Amino acid sequence: MATVLKEPSRTFNEYLLIPGYSGMDARPENVSLRTPVVRFRKGEEPALSMNIPLTSAVMQAVSDDNMAVALAKEGGISFIFGSQSVESQAAMVRRAKRSKAGFVPSDSNLRPDATLQDVLDLKAEKGHSTIAITEDGTADGKLLGIVTSKDYRVSRMDPATKVTEFMTPFDKMVYGRDGITLSEANDLIWDNKVNQLPIIDDNQRLTAFVFRKDYDSHKEHPLELLDADKRYIVGAGINTRDYEERVPALIDAGVDILTIDSSEGYSEWQAVTLKWIRDNYGDKVKVGAGNVVDADGFNFLADCGADFIKIGIGGGSICITREQKGIGRGQASAVLEVAQARDEYFKKTGVYIPICSDGGIVYDYHMTLALAMGADFIMLGRYFARFDESPSAKLMVNGSYVKEYWGEGSARARNWQRYDMGGDAKLKFEEGVDSYVPYAGSLHDNVQMSLNKVRSTMCNCGSLNIQDFHKNAKLTLVSAVSIVEGGAHDVILKEVNSNSSNGR
Numbered sequence: 001m002a003t004v005l006k007e008p009s010r011t012f013n014e015y016l017l018i019p020g021y022s023g024m025d026a027r028p029e030n031v032s033l034r035t036p037v038v039r040f041r042k043g044e045e046p047a048l049s050m051n052i053p054l055t056s057a058v059m060q061a062v063s064d065d066n067m068a069v070a071l072a073k074e075g076g077i078s079f080i081f082g083s084q085s086v087e088s089q090a091a092m093v094r095r096a097k098r099s100k101a102g103f104v105p106s107d108s109n110l111r112p113d114a115t116l117q118d119v120l121d122l123k124a125e126k127g128h129s130t131i132a133i134t135e136d137g138t139a140d141g142k143l144l145g146i147v148t149s150k151d152y153r154v155s156r157m158d159p160a161t162k163v164t165e166f167m168t169p170f171d172k173m174v175y176g177r178d179g180i181t182l183s184e185a186n187d188l189i190w191d192n193k194v195n196q197l198p199i200i201d202d203n204q205r206l207t208a209f210v211f212r213k214d215y216d217s218h219k220e221h222p223l224e225l226l227d228a229d230k231r232y233i234v235g236a237g238i239n240t241r242d243y244e245e246r247v248p249a250l251i252d253a254g255v256d257i258l259t260i261d262s263s264e265g266y267s268e269w270q271a272v273t274l275k276w277i278r279d280n281y282g283d284k285v286k287v288g289a290g291n292v293v294d295a296d297g298f299n300f301l302a303d304c305g306a307d308f309i310k311i312g313i314g315g316g317s318i319c320i321t322r323e324q325k326g327i328g329r330g331q332a333s334a335v336l337e338v339a340q341a342r343d344e345y346f347k348k349t350g351v352y353i354p355i356c357s358d359g360g361i362v363y364d365y366h367m368t369l370a371l372a373m374g375a376d377f378i379m380l381g382r383y384f385a386r387f388d389e390s391p392s393a394k395l396m397v398n399g400s401y402v403k404e405y406w407g408e409g410s411a412r413a414r415n416w417q418r419y420d421m422g423g424d425a426k427l428k429f430e431e432g433v434d435s436y437v438p439y440a441g442s443l444h445d446n447v448q449m450s451l452n453k454v455r456s457t458m459c460n461c462g463s464l465n466i467q468d469f470h471k472n473a474k475l476t477l478v479s480a481v482s483i484v485e486g487g488a489h490d491v492i493l494k495e496v497n498s499n500s501s502n503g504r
């Protein structure tokens with residue numbers, strides 16, 4: 001007979017934290033959010049930790065090289081999406097690893113045959129006013145000129161005007177050469193009174209920009225996550241099909257950590273993939289696995305050698321796996337059970353395997369709950385998709401700015417490989433939707449705000465680090481009526497508040 005779990009499947013919304021005693025030192029500035037990312041033995045230091053417990057989802061609409069750099073600056077890790085060719089994913093990793101603090105890969109590029117209208121469209125989409133004109137329109141093509149808002153007057157010019165007629169051409173530009181230090185680049189910016197300095201290689205190909213406004217960048221990012229060579233730490237997603245080709249290419253590009261990206265990870269496919277990595281690279285290559293939602297799944301992947309294990313099936317905002325396939329589990333129940341399994345595994349073997357709560361974070365306090373329930377770190381898709389740094393398009397819909405956000409199981413994401421999927425395409429079903437999310441501005445401002453809330457709640461609970469929080473957190477289930485009590489109620493709101501459930 002089938003087993004039926006006694007407890008219903010619960011979500012973050014059904015829990016609250018009960019404050020604990022907090023001393024006078026319990027202040028947000030004293031809270032450390034440093035957390036291990038990969039397995040380690042009792043008494044040893046993990047080979048990789050993060051300074052904040054956030055990772056960005058392995059998704060086309062979320063994690064590219066630009067996002068990877070932005071999140072590493074804050075102290076977290078992006079896992080660059082794997083639903084693209086091996087070459088283009090490796091190129092993204094390479095670009096992110098090449099970018100040094102203060103040197104930014106160009107995210108707004110056009111070809112010389114583009115028009116003023118193309119400039120205006122790109123500026124609206126990316127939010128940046130500096131546009132590189134390269135021979136092939138790529139971020140590392142041969143640099144022919146740049147366009148900034150000083151170069152055109154929208155009211156006086158025909159939108160069909162070619163950029164070559166108004167750009168600053170290469171021979172009139174101030175630029176730096178590859179290998180220049182940040183302080184030399186800044187001297188050129190100040191001496192020449194320019195706002196940006198393109199950096200080129202020996203073949204006149206663009207490698208990066210240094211912006212005047214980023215002058216104090218490293219001071220603004222005290223938690224940035226760097227490798228031994230002061231390059232940003234970068235992750236990437238892999239799958240259980242083409243790993244023999246993809247893993248070596250990503251490693252060659254300099255990736256620091258991998259994760260097997262799958263909606264359901266308690267499988268022989270993951271065991272075989274992990275074994276192949278261990279056979280070929282030993283412990284040198286770090287790789288997470290998942291997703292699982294119970295202790296059995298965790299123990300299986302732990303024994304297979306996963307460096308960290310991801311939790312979550314069906315809770316993602318764009319996910320329809322539960323409706324389509326009837327599998328999954330409320331994210332809170334899944335995290336609580338897997339955290340207990342992780343602790344038992346540690347007691348039994350002396351090996352600590354970090355766990356990652358993946359998907360389903362709606363409010364900032366859900367991050368705090370996931371950590372309280374035992375997660376070492378969190379993976380988020382919708383949250384990061386809303387920011388300037390995500391790769392998707394920013395559009396105006398019904399008078400508000402939105403960004404596009406689509407699931408990896410949606411037809412849109414799967415298109416990249418539609419020709420080699422095999423079988424009858426008509427019989428494939430989708431596990432994700434294509435959607436919009438409200439545009440929310442810069443990653444830096446939002447992450448600072450969200451984590452200040454997390455730190456503040458940890459103080460209320462008397463915990464100054466995540467490890468203590470795991471031990472000390474006291475949670476309570478909430479009844480349906482107390483959820484109503486928790487939002488603004490019995491008042492007439494003057495305006496819709498996005499922080500209140502009434503305003504969602």
Ligand code: IMP
Pocket residue numbers: 057058059263312314315316317318319320321358359360361379380381382383406407408409410431432433
């Ligand atoms: P979110 O933070 O709630 O938006 O969830 C993001 C997570 O949803 C990702 O990290 C994946 O684990 C999961 N996910 C991404 N795409 C799909 C999909 O198409 N179907 C189901 N789950 C998905």
